[in-house]
Amino acid sequence: xxxxxxxxxxxxxxxxxxxxxxxxxxxxxxxxxxxxxxxxxxxxxxxxxxxxxxxxxxxxxxxxxxxxxxxxxxxxxxxxxxxxxxxxxxxxxxxxxxxxxxxxxxxxxxxxxxxxxxxxxxxxxxxxxxxxxxxxxxxxxxxxxxxxxxxxxxxxxxxxxxxxxxxxxxxxxxxxxxxxxxxxxxxxxxxxxxxxxxxxxxxxxxxxxxxxxxxxxxxxxxxxxxxxxxxxxxxxxxxxxxxxxxxxxxxxxxxxxxxxxxxxxxxxxxxxxxxxxxxxxxxxxxxxxxxxxxxxxxxxxxxxxxxxxxxxxxxxxxxxxxxxxxxxxxxxxxxxxxxxxxxxxxxxxxxxxxxxxxxxxxxxx
Amino acid sequence: xxxxxxxxxxxxxxxxxxxxxxxxxxxxxxxxxxxxxxxxxxxxxxxxxxxxxxxxxxxxxxxxxxxxxxxxxxxxxxxxxxxxxxxxxxxxxxxxxxxxxxxxxxxxxxxxxxxxxxxxxxxxxxxxxxxxxxxxxxxxxxxxxxxxxxxxxxxxxxxxxxxxxxxxxxxxxxxxxxxxxxxxxxxxxxxxxxxxxxxxxxxxxxxxxxxxxxxxxxxxxxxxxxxxxxxxxxxxxxxxxxxxxxxxxxxxxxxxxxxxxxxxxxxxxxxxxxxxxxxxxxxxxxxxxxxxxxxxxxxxxxxxxxxxxxxxxxxxxxxxxxxxxxxxxxxxxxxxxxxxxxxxxxxxxxxxxxxxxxxxxxxxxxxxxxxxxxxxxxxxxxxxxxxxxxxxxxxxxxxxxxxxxxxxxxxxxxxxxxxxxxxxxxxxxxxxxxxxxxxxxxxxxxxxxxxxxxxxxxxxxxxxxxxxxxxxxxxxxxxxxxxxxxxxxxxxxxxxxxxx
Numbered sequence: 109x110x111x112x113x114x115x116x117x118x119x120x121x122x123x124x125x126x127x128x129x130x131x132x133x134x135x136x137x138x139x140x141x142x143x144x145x146x147x148x149x150x151x152x153x154x155x156x157x158x159x160x161x162x163x164x165x166x167x168x169x170x171x172x173x174x175x176x177x178x179x180x181x182x183x184x185x186x187x188x189x190x191x192x193x194x195x196x197x198x199x200x201x202x203x204x205x206x207x208x209x210x211x212x213x214x215x216x217x218x219x220x221x222x223x224x225x226x227x228x229x230x231x232x233x234x235x236x237x238x239x240x241x242x243x244x245x246x247x248x249x250x251x252x253x254x255x256x257x258x259x260x261x262x263x264x265x266x267x268x269x270x271x272x273x274x275x276x277x278x279x280x281x282x283x284x285x286x287x288x289x290x291x292x293x294x295x296x297x298x299x300x301x302x303x304x305x306x307x308x309x310x311x312x313x314x315x316x317x318x319x320x321x322x323x324x325x326x327x328x329x330x331x332x333x334x335x336x337x338x339x340x341x342x343x344x345x346x347x348x349x350x351x352x353x354x355x356x357x358x359x360x361x362x363x364x365x366x367x368x369x370x371x372x373x374x375x376x377x378x379x380x381x382x383x384x385x386x387x388x389x390x391x392x393x394x395x396x397x398x399x400x401x402x403x404x405x406x407x408x409x410x411x412x413x414x415x416x417x418x419x420x421x422x423x424x425x426x427x428x429x430x431x432x433x434x435x436x437x438x439x440x441x442x443x444x445x446x447x448x449x450x451x452x453x454x455x456x457x458x459x460x461x462x463x464x465x466x467x468x469x470x471x472x473x
Numbered sequence: 474x475x476x477x478x479x480x481x482x483x484x485x486x487x488x489x490x491x492x493x494x495x496x497x498x499x500x501x502x503x504x505x506x507x508x509x510x511x512x513x514x515x516x517x518x519x520x521x522x523x524x525x526x527x528x529x530x531x532x533x534x535x536x537x538x539x540x541x542x543x544x545x546x547x548x549x550x551x552x553x554x555x556x557x558x559x560x561x562x563x564x565x566x567x568x569x570x571x572x573x574x575x576x577x578x579x580x581x582x583x584x585x586x587x588x589x590x591x592x593x594x595x596x597x598x599x600x601x602x603x604x605x606x607x608x609x610x611x612x613x614x615x616x617x618x619x620x621x622x623x624x625x626x627x628x629x630x631x632x633x634x635x636x637x638x639x640x641x642x643x644x645x646x647x648x649x650x651x652x653x654x655x656x657x658x659x660x661x662x663x664x665x666x667x668x669x670x671x672x673x674x675x676x677x678x679x680x681x682x683x684x685x686x687x688x689x690x691x692x693x694x695x696x697x698x699x700x701x702x703x704x705x706x707x708x709x710x711x712x713x714x715x716x717x718x719x720x721x722x723x724x725x726x727x728x729x730x731x732x733x734x735x736x737x738x739x740x741x742x743x744x745x746x747x748x749x750x751x752x753x754x755x756x757x758x759x760x761x762x763x764x765x766x767x768x769x770x771x772x773x774x775x776x777x778x779x780x781x782x783x784x785x786x787x788x789x790x791x792x793x794x795x796x797x798x799x800x801x802x803x804x805x806x807x808x809x810x811x812x813x814x815x816x817x818x819x820x821x822x823x824x825x826x827x828x829x830x831x832x833x834x835x836x837x838x839x840x841x842x843x844x845x846x847x848x849x850x851x852x853x854x855x856x857x858x859x860x861x862x863x864x865x866x867x868x869x870x871x872x873x874x875x876x877x878x879x880x881x882x883x884x885x886x887x888x889x890x891x892x893x894x895x896x897x898x899x900x901x902x903x904x905x906x907x908x909x910x911x912x913x914x915x916x917x918x919x920x921x922x923x924x925x926x927x928x929x930x931x932x933x934x935x936x937x938x939x940x941x942x943x944x945x946x947x948x949x950x951x952x953x954x955x956x957x958x959x960x961x962x963x964x965x966x967x968x969x970x971x972x973x
Contacts, residue, residue, distance in 0.1 A: 333843075337846070338842055339833060339841065339843070339844055342833055342844060346830070349819050349821050350816075350819045353817065353819045353830065355798065356776075356778065356816045356817065356831070357798075357799075358799025358802055360797070
């Protein structure tokens with residue numbers, strides 16, 4: 109009973125109806141996959157290939173324990189980073205800088221990971237915290253610029269991304285960081301004590317899903333609580349929804365913007381750290397792999413709601429995992445997945461289009 | 474020419490905005506259309522001007538049925554509308570604005586500016602409108618801008634002119650000019666529909682009055698025979714107490730004082746110079762003035778939303794300058810902002826969230842970290858009950874409430890906490906008659922209970938009805954301080970900057 113009130117409240121804020129929350133994403137996904145397959149046919153592939161690709165997409169993402177493990181592994185950093193972007197959205201900030209924040213957070217984490225010697229839990233905690241803190245610090249720059257100079261966060265975060273890319277290459281060649289005997293930008297590997305434990309070693313030690321996924325779920329709950337049940341979250345939402353009203357209500361909007369941006373960076377930093385610690389074990393040039401940009405799509409698809417982010421993160425993880433299987437068994441390029449992802453976002457961003465294609469799901473008007 | 478609407482119905486989803494409405498207006502006639510917000514006036518006029526198509530019913534012009542599929546059809550049939558918010562391009566000249574969309578062209582396909590100019594002059598002199606065709610619109614006062622709108626529709630050869638709340642933005646003097654223009658138009662054979670919620674205005678200039686309520690035509694009145702209270706009753710559907718009772722009461726000690734208050738101006742906003750005033754307990758101090766003469770800036774300075782460049786404010790004999798809005802709020806100075814949609818409420822937030830909008834951090838609703846939504850919910854229920862906010866539940870978003878209920882929510886929120894001084898800006902703008910009655914009585918009883926009230930309103934009647942004392946703002950200065958029984962004419966002159 110108490111929970112149902114809470115959920116109602118959370119959703120009443122969005123003014124989104126049940127239909128909008130559930131039907132539109134599902135229909136958008138089906139539309140996007142259908143159009144993707146149509147594209148495949150148009151490029152001269154046979155029906156069999158298209159069918160194989162479609163099946164591979166599902167089998168590769170949810171069809172087996174190992175498929176599911178891959179899906180959730182890919183989803184983990186997406187969920188972390190998208191939670192940060194969702195916090196930004198709630199506070200009216202469009203954070204394009206998750207990619208740079210992931211890099212800075214991941215880089216800081218990897219350094220802690222190979223250079224400090226501590227017992228397992230302590231080392232892991234330290235590494236993740238430092239990663240989160242550096243992500244937060246990097247995003248803080250944009251937040252501060254926005255709050256005190258009015259510089260738009262979209263511009264500053266994009267620029268900070270570019271700086272992060274080069275910074276990463278520079279750091280990875282420093283003798284202190286670069287792996288011994290290598291000339292290319294690659295860091296030393298983190299110590300065993302700094303690796304997030306894999307969850308399903310009892311079934312098969314090769315299953316990559318790691319404890320980072322559990323942390324991501326924890327983060328979902330925590331961010332939900334912050335956004336909807338804390339004073340600071342209320343301030344985020346006030347500033348993001350109606351800045352004039354927030355000022356009238358006595359909210360310090362500059363401080364709120366800086367905090368929200370830093371919180372967003374913190375989540376992205378965690379995404380980087382957990383990816384290093386749970387999957388990669390070291391940093392390479394381009395280890396962020398566009399996660400920070402995909403996370404923007406995940407946050408949009410999840411309507412900046414933590415629960416929505418959880419599901420859309422898993423969906424995007426599934427597309428990544430399913431896409432790999434599609435490439436292997438149907439010989440279809442992984443780029444098709446990018447097309448499908450883009451189409452999903454377009455359809456979600458244009459709900460009226462989806463409603464006009466499937467009018468019968470939405471009743472009249 | 475006679476324009477008739479027959480059995481017009483229009484609904485939006487389940488909401489019937491107009492139900493079988495009949496209406497007619499002829500050349501040389503002024504029809505008053507009276508109704509509260511949401512009564513269906515705007516929908517009806519949007520049908521008449523071709524923005525909406527009715528679900529059923531007919532539009533007859535000279536007894537011939539016409540169908541308007543878009544505003545152009547309506548204009549072709551001689552129907553023009555002056556909207557409440559003017560549709561002018563500020564950086565264009567008057568004549569450029571007038572011809573926009575209907576440009577006269579020369580034989581080499583260029584805009585014929587000379588002809589445009591002459592046409593504007595011709596219309597202007599014919600109806601005694603006195604508008605310079607070469608002046609940029611942004612430099613004109615609001616009253617003249619309105620005349621540009623009138624020229625615009627006359628240029629398109631309108632026979633029926635519809636005015637939507639035309640006096641809302643005018644000074645009392647400009648209102649008189651406007652009425653003079655309306656009677657000129659009427660004499661030259663134009664038909665006029667005058668939409669308003671101001672009762673005395675319809676009585677003053679209309680030949681017939683139609684009253685809409687909840688999408689239905691509930692009555693017709695003869696302005697010569699009717700009275701304010703009869704019209705109000707028709708509008709609201711029950712008897713309304715229009716006279717505000719303000720019992721005599723001795724004012725208490727000084728609550729708020731400003732000395733030589735200055736606020737810098739920027740391009741868009743009025744600066745303030747040397748504002749000196751005193752407000753006492755048990756007193757309502759009214760700020761009269763045409764919108765944009767510094768009232769907003771003054772109130773923002775008092776409530777911490779705007780920086781003060783020099784001078785001082787004291788409250789209970791304690792100086793405060795440039796404190797944060799929160800600190801000021803905590804001291805018992807409560808602010809009803811002039812725009813509830815933009816400032817007073819967050820439309821997308823639930824009533825519960827709006828009720829604790831500026832008190833959520835207090836011990837009653839939070840432990841400094843997490844919010845206690847249950848106590849916020851009971852607070853919302855309490856405010857809704859005490860201040861008569863009508864809504865199906867506390868969890869619905871604020872923009873599902875009517876204007877009157879939104880305003881009562883803001884007022885309830887501010888007045889139900891610790892309060893010594895109330896700064897109320899436009900407390901009844903866009904609010905139905907029933908709610909106005911209620912809000913006024915709340916303000917008066919707060920004053921009787923010892924609260925000092927600074928009342929800012931562009932409705933002169935409201936200022937006169939409620940205030941114990943009146944100050945008049947003009948171009949960022951206080952130009953007059955008057956008692957509440959001053960002749961409205963004199964207050965009106967002061968609002969236009971004329972003080973003797």
